[in-house]
Amino acid sequence: QLQLQESGPGLVKPSETLSLTCTVSGGSISSSSYYWGWIRQPPGKGLEWIGSIYYSGSTYYNPSLKSRVTISVDTSKNQFSLKLSSVTAADTAVYYCARLILQRSIDYWGQGTLVTVSS
Amino acid sequence: EIVLTQSPGTLSLSPGERATLSCRASQSVSSSYLAWYQQKPGQAPRLLIYGASSRATGIPDRFSGSGSGTDFTLTISRLEPEDFAVYYCQQYGSSHTFGQGTKLEIK
Numbered sequence A: 001q002l003q004l005q006e007s008g009p010g011l012v013k014p015s016e017t018l019s020l021t022c023t024v025s026g027g028s029i030s031s032s033s034y035y036w037g038w039i040r041q042p043p044g045k046g047l048e049w050i051g052s053i054y055y056s057g058s059t060y061y062n063p064s065l066k067s068r069v070t071i072s073v074d075t076s077k078n079q080f081s082l083k084l085s086s087v088t089a090a091d092t093a094v095y096y097c098a099r100l101i102l103q104r105s106i107d108y109w110g111q112g113t114l115v116t117v118s119s
Numbered sequence B: 001e002i003v004l005t006q007s008p009g010t011l012s013l014s015p016g017e018r019a020t021l022s023c024r025a026s027q028s029v030s031s032s033y034l035a036w037y038q039q040k041p042g043q044a045p046r047l048l049i050y051g052a053s054s055r056a057t058g059i060p061d062r063f064s065g066s067g068s069g070t071d072f073t074l075t076i077s078r079l080e081p082e083d084f085a086v087y088y089c090q091q092y093g094s095s096h097t098f099g100q101g102t103k104l105e106i107k
Helices: none
Strands: A003-007 A018-025 A034-041 A048-053 A059-061 A069-074 A079-084 A093-101 A106-109 A113-117 B004-007 B010-013 B019-025 B034-039 B046-050 B063-068 B071-076 B086-091 B102-106
Touching: A003 A093, A018 A034, A018 A093, A018 A113, A034 A069, A034 A106, A048 A069, A048 A079, A048 A093, A059 A069, A079 A093, A106 B046, B004 B086, B010 B019, B019 B034, B019 B086, B019 B102, B034 B063, B046 B063, B071 B086
Parallel strands: B010 B102
Antiparallel strands: A003 A018, A018 A079, A034 A048, A034 A093, A048 A059, A069 A079, A093 A106, A093 A113, B004 B019, B019 B071, B034 B046, B034 B086, B063 B071, B086 B102
């Protein structure tokens, strides 16, 4: 059974960089059938797409976040990572990592991790 | 960017009733690249429908999706107690965007 687990600091200061890692177990991140993505959800609000990556390193970002987002992949560790720079309180959210069927629907999600931006 | 608008914002129904949730796109969604997700409090979303009308693995047949172009519908034929949750549509034909959600609550 595929599992995804987010890890990283739960508290980030304003103007700093948010960094999260997703560890994939029960399957290979190098599969040609899947992309790997990040989605976030501010408390009490809806879902927002952040971006996705293929095992080869090809990336796709939400245009509204593109200038601040970097997603990378480490196939040797079966992990992919998110960096979001210059964070503000508006970036406070539950961050989910996920598996996409090609660049399409999301069939597996991590449990999510709350990241709070505060001094 | 394709904007998805879900209606109603909240739907109050009783177990056994039929639920009809709408998702309207600001422009045509190519190849019916539309999915529906269910989210319960404190949990990650769960994929219900992809390709506008295909049920994901393990999803009961009381859930069905329909539509094309700019208008899509999720129908739950007979509500079970575990179906009360928030539902999101997502388009993946042009980048990815989500609707704002419909909360299905017990009447």
